[in-house]
Amino acid sequence: NAGVMQNPRHLVRRRGQEARLRCSPMKGHSHVYWYRQLPEEGLKFMVYLQKENIIDESGMPKERFSAEFPKEGPSILRIQQVVRGDSAAYFCASSRDGNQPQHFGDGTRLSIL
């Protein structure tokens, strides 16, 4: 019974490029959450999605960041025109519904050159 799967595990981009991070929730889970962990900081909530819907994106930066969770396929966190300050670990979590505990993936470590 696979857990939350994130890929890639490590991603290196140059400034100005695009980064696409993928998250496949646990089987039977239709709720996905993205968190970001900056160096020396705690995890911060970014966005909460259900299939084909963004429920809460209050933690997303206003520009360059977007997220989707299509009917088929993984959830995608997209960062356009990356800057050095985007370097962080990005974690995805999933739950069966909004009241159930969130299960976390191993994260994607994004490094910007």
Next chain:
Amino acid sequence: KQEVTQIPAALSVPEGENLVLNCSFTDSAIYNLQWFRQDPGKGLTSLLLIQSSQREQTSGRLNASLDKSSGRSTLYIAASQPGDSATYLCAVRPGGGYALNFGKGTSLLVTP
């Protein structure tokens, strides 16, 4: 806005010691509180989840308590082992919300 603080930021103890990690939060209107373990370069492993109506939860050598009125939780680790070395994170889910609010963690080193 919920603020979660963990003390100490780092802790080093010899193997076999019992230890306590502390977590405090500013808004007592919580849905639940969860303790996680994070190993370097890895994801988060849930250790214990305490619902707002509960006072404590136990799993093996771990015991977590919750005092909602004072905004505090403790994670007690009995008979520590080198394999317990990791960062321990406290996360609070607000009442009526779903976004977890994390502390910065306590980095634990248990020496043989």
